[in-house]
Amino acid sequence: MYICICNAIREADVHAAVANDVRSFKELKSQLGLCSDCGQCSRKAKACFDAAKASQPTYLFKEHLIQLAQA
């Protein structure tokens, strides 16, 4: 399913980016070009990013380790 029609970015592209260590929504937008034209995809893209993070146990573990290191 397409998340961003303007840039032909699919849900699978978002999941792949998260699996490849994209850490923030800002980084995701920069890397994929999400929301860079009309911006209509912004809410759906953020929801997809959050779902992708939640589905990656290693991602959550890495985030936890980063938070511990910063504490």
Ligand code: FES
């Ligand atoms: S749908 Fe994503 S910028 Fe237009």
